[in-house]
Amino acid sequence: MPTAALNIPERPANGDNGLSRTVSNSRHDPANSLSTSPQLSFHSPQASYAGPPKVSAKQLRPFQSQDVKILLLENVNLAGQEILKKQGYQVEALKSSLPEDQLIEKIQDVNVIGIRSKTQLSANVLKHAKNLIVIGCFCIGTNQVDLQYAAENGIAVFNSPFSNSRSVAELMIGEIITLARQMADRSMEMHNGVWNKVSNGCWEVRGKTLGIVGYGHVGAQLSVLAEAMGMRVIYYDVINLMGLGTAQQVPNLEALLSGADFVTLHVPEIEETKNMIGEKELSQMRNGAYLLNASRGSVVDIAALIAAMKSGKIAGAALDVYPNEPGKNGEHFNSQLNAWGEELRSLKNLILTPHIGGSTEEAQSAIGVEVADALVNYVNFGTTTGAVNMPEVTLRSLTLDEPNHVRVIYIHRNVPGVLRRVNEILGDHNVDKQMTDSRGEVAYLMADISNVNVSEIKDLYQSLEDLGSRIRTRVLY
């Protein structure tokens, strides 16, 4: 498919390639949506966006849908893959992430890429992605993508903001008890044939204080579960948030560290959270306290944690995330990957998990559906609702009764005078509806215009492309 096929209209002159008139129903079956049985597929509660337009909506496509090339990395869930395949897109799904050189090679060809937390979509990678219009992060974190570069180059980014939050919170609960009872060590000893019945340094969690750093989707879920087990909950967050149940916000990190028996980290990876827990912060924690990190590897200075555990200051820790993580299953987690790898592995009462906080059947299928739906909505209709790096813009769907309508999407630099110039171009037609919004340097305009002949579409597209402010133009019909 030529580069511009997602932008330049290529349908036959009679406008009837069969694709633009069919309405695909890619939504999952709502009949199963409330099941909690592990035997049945689980679907998360409705996300805030509406999902693909329903039956009366006209399917907008300026391209043969089988020409849309999608690369999915890191074992994206089958539920998501199916939604994309049902659209007729060409989907290549790989189980692992790719090293940078292979990623650069592959990304040149694709219109859509789906990743999880491992794949790094840096500016250096994205500058090779000449055909890419949208990125789907099939996870919560979007720190692995250069969001600014993507926006400035007209590439929308979507994620799933909360579909795995519960899974992370449940893992934390399991780990809190496991640490308090030194269960991982006892289990390891038994696997090695050693009977070691001890109560020394083993505790109930009832009445202990859990300190949550970052009281967002994960932190708040965890708060409720911890209180149900009789724990007292305090939390620290950069914004003022109402505590659930009887949880109490504390004014600063030090107050949290000195007031908690268990400290658990649920902040995003940003500049301010880099090495947020280092030597100083560990020394502020209670003697014999526990540390859990399922946020990002960069949040904890692991060398400092090793020292604090060796000294006995920290009685146990659980780590799910690391500064450098292997690219695929079966790869080694050793000192070649992270300098302290072997030393870390030798510590007692330390739970090490391979970034599985969100890895449950329920979470992965819900994320698969949610992100795939957002990608379909963006590719076919230009809807940016839920995008993390673009203004959120949507228009009601065109209907089958509106045959000569086209939808114009114009992503442009947010500078004065653009709307006037765009509307001079669109003004030769009837602008039925229009919405525009900006986010920083980038603005997104969507307009539905009527009485457009197929033969005029190319000129319309070209006139918008010729404007100096243009980042990307798409015309859907």
Ligand SMILES: NC(=O)C1=CN([C@@H]2O[C@H](COP(=O)(O)OP(=O)(O)OC[C@H]3O[C@@H](n4cnc5c(N)ncnc54)[C@H](O)[C@@H]3O)[C@@H](O)[C@H]2O)C=CC1
């Ligand atoms: N281990 C895993 O598999 C998973 C890891 N995660 C990680 O967990 C992180 C948190 O997830 P959510 O709770 O869904 O995010 P969220 O965005 O709902 O909550 C994050 C909270 O951290 C707060 N925060 C930001 N900077 C802070 C700072 N410097 N100090 C204190 N609080 C700060 C925010 O105000 C917000 O309330 C994600 O960004 C992701 O990196 C998320 C899901 C799965």
Ligand SMILES: O=C(O)CCC(=O)C(=O)O
């Ligand atoms: O499951 C994954 O690949 C990533 C989970 C995660 O860290 C996230 O959702 O941010």
